[in-house]
Amino acid sequence: MSVGAMSRRTFNKWAGAVAGTTALVGAAGWESRHAATPAAADGLASADRTVWNACIVNCGSRCPLRVQVKSVDGEDRVVRLLPDNTGDDELMTRNIKACVRGRNMRERLYSPDRIKYPMKRKEGTKRGDGEWEQISWDEAATLFAEKLKGVYEKYGPEAVHRMYGSGTWNSHINYKVMWRLLNAAGGQLMYYGNYSFSQLHTANKYHYGEYGESPSNSFEDSIENSKLLVLWGNNPQETRMSGGGALFTSLAASRKEGLKIIVIDPIHSDTAALLADEWIALRPGSDAALVAGIVHVLLENDLHDQKFLDKYCVGFDEKHMPDGVPKNLSYRSYIEGKGADGVEKTPEWAAEITGVPADTIRELALELGNTSPVNITQGWGLQRQANGEANCRAVYTLAAVLGQIGIPGGGNGGRDGYFWPLSESLPDLADDNTTEAQISCFGWLDAIQFGSTMTETQDGIRGVEKLSTDLKFLVAMGSNVLQSQHADVQQVREILKDESKLEFLVYIDNQFTRSAEMADLVLPDCTQFERWDLVPSEYTGDMTYLLMCEPAVEPLYESMSGYDMCALIADKLGIKDKYTEGRSLQEWTEHLYELSRESIPDLPSFEEFRKQGVHRYYSPDGLTVSMKDFRKDPKANKLETPSGLIEIFSKDLYEMDKTWTFRNKRKGDRIAALPEFIDTWEGPLEASAGGKYPIQLIGHHFKGRTHSTYANLPHSKALHPQVLWINSSDAAERGIKHGDMVEVFNDRGRVHIPARVTPRIRPGVASLPQGAWFNFEEKKGIDTGGAVNTLSSLHPAPLAKGGAQHTSLAQIKKVED
Numbered sequence: 001m002s003v004g005a006m007s008r009r010t011f012n013k014w015a016g017a018v019a020g021t022t023a024l025v026g027a028a029g030w031e032s033r034h035a036a037t038p039a040a041a042d043g044l045a046s047a048d049r050t051v052w053n054a055c056i057v058n059c060g061s062r063c064p065l066r067v068q069v070k071s072v073d074g075e076d077r078v079v080r081l082l083p084d085n086t087g088d089d090e091l092m093t094r095n096i097k098a099c100v101r102g103r104n105m106r107e108r109l110y111s112p113d114r115i116k117y118p119m120k121r122k123e124g125t126k127r128g129d130g131e132w133e134q135i136s137w138d139e140a141a142t143l144f145a146e147k148l149k150g151v152y153e154k155y156g157p158e159a160v161h162r163m164y165g166s167g168t169w170n171s172h173i174n175y176k177v178m179w180r181l182l183n184a185a186g187g188q189l190m191y192y193g194n195y196s197f198s199q200l201h202t203a204n205k206y207h208y209g210e211y212g213e214s215p216s217n218s219f220e221d222s223i224e225n226s227k228l229l230v231l232w233g234n235n236p237q238e239t240r241m242s243g244g245g246a247l248f249t250s251l252a253a254s255r256k257e258g259l260k261i262i263v264i265d266p267i268h269s270d271t272a273a274l275l276a277d278e279w280i281a282l283r284p285g286s287d288a289a290l291v292a293g294i295v296h297v298l299l300e301n302d303l304h305d306q307k308f309l310d311k312y313c314v315g316f317d318e319k320h321m322p323d324g325v326p327k328n329l330s331y332r333s334y335i336e337g338k339g340a341d342g343v344e345k346t347p348e349w350a351a352e353i354t355g356v357p358a359d360t361i362r363e364l365a366l367e368l369g370n371t372s373p374v375n376i377t378q379g380w381g382l383q384r385q386a387n388g389e390a391n392c393r394a395v396y397t398l399a400a401v402l403g404q405i406g407i408p409g410g411g412n413g414g415r416d417g418y419f420w421p422l423s424e425s426l427p428d429l430a431d432d433n434t435t436e437a438q439i440s441c442f443g444w445l446d447a448i449q450f451g452s453t454m455t456e457t458q459d460g461i462r463g464v465e466k467l468s469t470d471l472k473f474l475v476a477m478g479s480n481v482l483q484s485q486h487a488d489v490q491q492v493r494e495i496l497k498d499e500s501k502l503e504f505l506v507y508i509d510n511q512f513t514r515s516a517e518m519a520d521l522v523l524p525d526c527t528q529f530e531r532w533d534l535v536p537s538e539y540t541g542d543m544t545y546l547l548m549c550e551p552a553v554e555p556l557y558e559s560m561s562g563y564d565m566c567a568l569i570a571d572k573l574g575i576k577d578k579y580t581e582g583r584s585l586q587e588w589t590e591h592l593y594e595l596s597r598e599s600i601p602d603l604p605s606f607e608e609f610r611k612q613g614v615h616r617y618y619s620p621d622g623l624t625v626s627m628k629d630f631r632k633d634p635k636a637n638k639l640e641t642p643s644g645l646i647e648i649f650s651k652d653l654y655e656m657d658k659t660w661t662f663r664n665k666r667k668g669d670r671i672a673a674l675p676e677f678i679d680t681w682e683g684p685l686e687a688s689a690g691g692k693y694p695i696q697l698i699g700h701h702f703k704g705r706t707h708s709t710y711a712n713l714p715h716s717k718a719l720h721p722q723v724l725w726i727n728s729s730d731a732a733e734r735g736i737k738h739g740d741m742v743e744v745f746n747d748r749g750r751v752h753i754p755a756r757v758t759p760r761i762r763p764g765v766a767s768l769p770q771g772a773w774f775n776f777e778e779k780k781g782i783d784t785g786g787a788v789n790t791l792s793s794l795h796p797a798p799l800a801k802g803g804a805q806h807t808s809l810a811q812i813k814k815v816e817d
């Protein structure tokens with residue numbers, strides 16, 4: 001099912017409108033609609049002062065904001081937000097325009113959901129009952145310190161964990177304050193990976209030799225050098241929305257004459273709509289099958305790059321296998337049907353699994369094989385699947401088969417490349433940590449339930465062979481994972497209620513989220529508009545930058561910066577000097593800034609930077625061409641794999657598959673040495689077999705929110721209401737019309753939400769964009785907030801042990817009034 005190209009001119013007209021003016025109109029409209037409120041009543045002309053601050057949420061971008069402050073009735077108020085006024089419309093000096101979410105930050109600052117003072121769970125109530133007692137900061141810090149000390153004494157540092165939370169990930173200070181405190185206090189159980197790309201993060205180690213991302217060439221390089229750009233489950237128009245980021249660069253790529261863009265995604269995403277010449281709508285979780293079908297055609301037509309595969313890879317064919325493995329385990333054998341399953345991976349075979357017609361697969365393969373250079377970039381949707389490890393490695397493998405790795409205009413199949421910031425963040429005192437133990441970022445719930453039974457070869461524990469204790473003291477800071485962003489929120493709620501397991505739960509945020517409801521102690525952090533920090537850019541391609549973050553107003557209510565609250569707790573623990581090193585938050589900001597000046601060219605003095613707000617800088621190596629040194633000389637620049645080469649077949653994984661076991665094993669739980677298609681639990685084959693739950697439900701990252709952040713704000717909700725994306729044919733089959741209230745359900749939960757009936761998603765797939773706040777009506781057992789994690793599964797991916805939250809089967813029916 002491929003959709004023919006719209007003319008580039010038609011969608012470029014649209015692209016201009018969306019990239020630039022929608023955000024402006026949204027924000028300006030918001031201001032004028034609020035002309036009557038005291039905050040905006042002074043009109044556009046006056047403000048007492050303007051300071052540089054930023055939107056720091058984890059959206060994969062980062063935007064400067066000029067915050068205008070005026071004294072209203074004797075109190076400083078933020079009366080207006082203005083976007084970046086530096087840079088221009090050129091690719092490498094682009095203006096870093098904030099999107100409509102960031103421009104609505106004032107509503108977040110003054111939200112009635114702000115946590116106003118420290119609170120503890122009321123004596124005599126149970127966790128989750130929702131009854132609170134206001135306490136002083138002194139009492140709160142003492143309580144934190146005493147409980148922490150008690151847990152250290154009874155269970156040791158492996159019982160203490162600061163869980164994953166990305167709310168302030170891109171601040172240089174706030175993000176680190178809690179790691180630093182817990183390391184200084186006695187240590188903590190750490191995590192590896194992240195909710196963003198867990199499967200890719202770990203699979204990468206075995207394929208390219210390092211835990212992490214291994215990004216591809218940048219879009220800027222593609223604009224300069226590529227003939228074809230493939231966005232494989234990659235939606236930068238929605239997931240990189242800053243004017244400084246890939247929204248801009250991918251749009252610029254679409255305007256480049258002679259550069260064709262293909263989008264491979266179950267959804268006709270904003271990227272497909274705005275940039276693509278062709279959209280290929282495959283079934284979620286079927287990517288490795290699509291790659292296999294393509295490679296079959298490439299081999300048939302001798303369009304594979306045998307020289308590249310011979311020199312740079314292990315495991316493509318039988319001649320290039322590691323020692324000591326049986327015959328017919330190479331990727332070529334898998335494609336040709338000589339492997340264990342005996343099935344040839346023809347386009348017809350792939351069509352059955354992917355839902356993409358065999359002829360489309362042939363055309364795509366021939367186009368890929370006959371074009372060079374090609375940059376295949378993958379987003380992270382396809383690895384957030386059951387056995388997503390194999391899916392992402394399959395796309396890497398395609399880049400290798402085409403011989404595109406390490407050359408200008410080509411790419412290695414990872415996400416679009418970037419130059420990573422050089423600025424300095426608060427030291428987290430990791431060397432003081434007294435334990436090496438690590439769980440997967442997704443593994444905290446398991447650690448609460450049965451931590452002391454968790455091992456390396458069953459649960460992916462790293463650093464030690466097994467954990468010594470269950471998890472007892474949990475801190476969630478800048479994290480709405482507990483009751484929004486983890487899977488199966490209702491089951492999580494039940495597990496957290498068991499106070500005999502988790503003994504103490506601290507929640508630190510500036511909004512009273514659903515997760516806050518589950519805490520024993522709730523602490524009000526202030527927002528970035530009320531504190532000092534430094535903000536690096538993120539994923540902004542080949543233009544990187546540093547932003548100033550200066551307080552615009554005093555912390556509201558009794559909120560306090562994360563740094564100051566940790567210093568207070570450190571004092572109660574008797575480690576204040578070690579924690580602060582005698583510096584205030586502002587002094588740390590200046591100190592880290594001075595350190596950053598040592599590596600970033602032309603960074604002005606701190607005082608000058610306060611006026612300037614934004615500093616752009618660039619890689620001395622020019623545009624990002626990933627793995628170019630390896631391509632030039634693979635012997636001198638060996639990868640950190642056992643062979644030093646790209647491992648299409650990994651002997652390490654092959655051995656691990658023999659020894660690893662799986663908790664509550666489900667279909668497809670195995671460690672694949674090859675990037676092959678694996679028929680998994682709730683995967684595309686189970687869906688197309690048409691059982692009780694025939695719809696593949698995903699939750700794509702959505703322009704209205706950054707995960708759950710901004711999701712509680714009335715204007716954000718009005719502009720981007722939560723709806724279920726459902727294909728017109730699936731809707732018709734169920735008698736569902738556009739706007740009807742529908743029930744989305746499976747054995748894990750039920751959601752009531754209006755339907756968006758649309759051809760912009762392939763039949764058999766539905767999407768409930770992730771991040772909406774859970775609104776569970778306990779009596780009816782229904783979530784009316786539309787949180788996709790009401791329905792997603794806790795079952796982790798087999799190797800990385802990360803969340804597979806895009807793998808979920810459901811059924812949909814109309815709600816009768």
Ligand SMILES: Nc1nc2c(c(=O)[nH]1)N[C@H]1C(S)=C(S)[C@@H](COP(=O)(O)OP(=O)(O)OC[C@H]3O[C@@H](n4cnc5c(=O)[nH]c(N)nc54)[C@H](O)[C@@H]3O)O[C@H]1N2
Nearest residue numbers: 059196233239284285379380381382700701702703706707
């Ligand atoms: N507006 C906005 N931007 C964001 C975020 C946000 O919440 N809102 N979150 C930020 C964060 S932290 C992250 S990690 C990134 C996430 O970035 P991604 O993980 O790349 O985002 P997703 O929307 O999950 O997936 C990207 C695309 O992959 C598609 N997809 C899903 N499953 C499959 C599959 O099996 N195969 C293929 N080929 N495609 C598939 C989806 O339909 C989607 O269009 O986004 C960042 N940017």
Ligand SMILES: Nc1nc2c(c(=O)[nH]1)N[C@H]1C(S)=C(S)[C@@H](COP(=O)(O)OP(=O)(O)OC[C@H]3O[C@@H](n4cnc5c(=O)[nH]c(N)nc54)[C@H](O)[C@@H]3O)O[C@H]1N2
Nearest residue numbers: 165166167195196478480481485508509525707708709805
């Ligand atoms: N089903 C499904 N689930 C997913 C995903 C998916 O694709 N599908 N994506 C996953 C991904 S990629 C990610 S990264 C995670 C994200 O999950 P989280 O990291 O939990 O991200 P948010 O939901 O944005 O929550 C961030 C919290 O930080 C708070 N915060 C913001 N600013 C501050 C501050 O200054 N101080 C403090 N203390 N708190 C602050 C916000 O109010 C918010 O409550 O979700 C994951 N969950």
Ligand code: SF4
Nearest residue numbers: 055059063099102242
């Ligand atoms: S949400 Fe992201 S793109 Fe939007 S203003 Fe904030 S940092 Fe910029």
Ligand SMILES: [Mo]
Nearest residue numbers: 166195196197
């Ligand atoms: Mo993420």
